[in-house]
Amino acid sequence: MMLRYGPDHKTEMFFSLLRWIFLAIAAIIFYIPSFRHMLSLELRAFSYLFWMGLIYMSITQVCLRWYKQKGRIFTTITYAGVLFDFVAAIWLMILTGGVTSFFFPVAYLIVMHATIYWGKRGSFISVTGIICGYVFIYFYLEQYQYDDKTFFLCLNLSFLVLLGLLGSMLVARERQHHSEKMWFQEAALHDYLSGLPNHRAFQEELQDSIYAKKPFLLIMCDLDHFKAINDQYGHVVGDDVIKHVAVVLKDCAHLAKGQAFRYGGEEFSLLMPLKCKDRLRELLKEAGSRLQNITILDHTFSVTMSFGVAIGTVNQTAQEIVKEADDLLYEAKEAGRNCMVIQNQKNYEVVGF
Incomplete structure (x- = not known):
């Protein structure tokens, strides 16, 4: 039976x-x-x-x-x-x-x-x-x-x-x-389009990470010039780009035993263990290489991303950690995009791909 x-x-x-x-x-x-x-x-x-x-x-x-x-x-x-x-x-x-x-x-x-x-x-x-x-x-x-x-x-x-x-x-x-x-x-x-956990799930997981009282990495990710893709190829292609990026980031997070989220619009977030910090550049570079020469509806183009990496500590609130990662993402945009800006003690380091 x-x-x-x-x-x-x-x-x-x-x-x-x-x-x-x-x-x-x-x-x-x-x-x-x-x-x-x-x-x-x-x-x-x-x-x-x-x-x-x-x-x-x-x-x-x-x-x-x-x-x-x-x-x-x-x-x-x-x-x-x-x-x-x-x-x-x-x-x-x-x-x-x-x-x-x-x-x-x-x-x-x-x-x-x-x-x-x-x-x-x-x-x-x-x-x-x-x-x-x-x-x-x-x-x-x-x-x-x-x-x-x-x-x-x-x-x-x-x-x-x-x-x-x-x-x-x-x-x-x-x-x-x-x-x-x-x-x-x-x-x-969950986000319907990307299939990733959504902003609400991200906030809950972030709170759990803080309550665990162990340092972790919060990575804010943003697609570069995504508006231009929508304007040139249309929103159908733009939606498929979001789906493709979601798969890439999910795989990247999985390799580091972390989790990927769709934060909103063309912005994503990753929560990862602090121990993967040393190979983070390698992981994100591999993710970026998978976004090169993607083909959607007979259109072939490359997509780049910018990343802001903050180290979450037990003394910070969720809002403080998100703001710090968001500020580092802004620095990555100012530094020319397609790069990672990571918190390094009181300073930050720009890492290009």
Whole structure:
């Protein structure tokens, strides 16, 4: 079966806790003589289930603690939990009254568990499986006869079907709302044209870099004579230039384990670790070489960029760091463009490409 949503760590922790609670309740009922004799319970058959559950749940707990959420072992163990819950629930119902078992509400949790992971398909399969198990108990183990147990059978199965329908509807709505929320969050933090994180995302990442209390590089980047490209070739070509530059800068930032943003218009920004400062000229020069002789809509031309590089420290605010990098970018423009101006103690250094 193709898994639809995938296991969630918090959800599985919750269901794991419920398993331990039900195991403790069942152990009290079966292993305390007064309860066992009052309910006429068979201890030997329960012992097999108890030790099977204890082993499985201990393994699950280890997986939840040590294995990665998206790992194969974690996924296998957590999905096997739905099957284990089904077997354990049917087993307990057989041992504690069959159709009238007080453990029947566990079936509702199984339906919820399967529905969370597989949506409507999980709801249908889990409800069908429990109905089949329940009917099997009624017809083959209790010898069918029309009495009060028939009423319990119909009542429990009716509630089970209703829960399955309601659960699938709620999960479907929750997944739709979650998808819409993620889409809006993505749209709010990304620039549609370039595909890069936008100005808002840049400000948030800049604040995170400051809170990390580690020095970093802020690079403000601006396309040289971009207005002339728009005027000569049109805005369609200009938009494609923006896209091309975004790809180049994203690759450049990735090599330095940093991140590229579209700051606005033809201006971009890069946040990089301070340790890449020594090879920054090489990285930016490589980026500049990829902007030479680009072809867009049968037009071939070269694009150059200017860069202002500031070193962000823990004693500065976001506004101060951005202003410093912006001032250095202005110096690069004044120095003839197609160059990098980098902060160097109290002075700055102009590095041409």
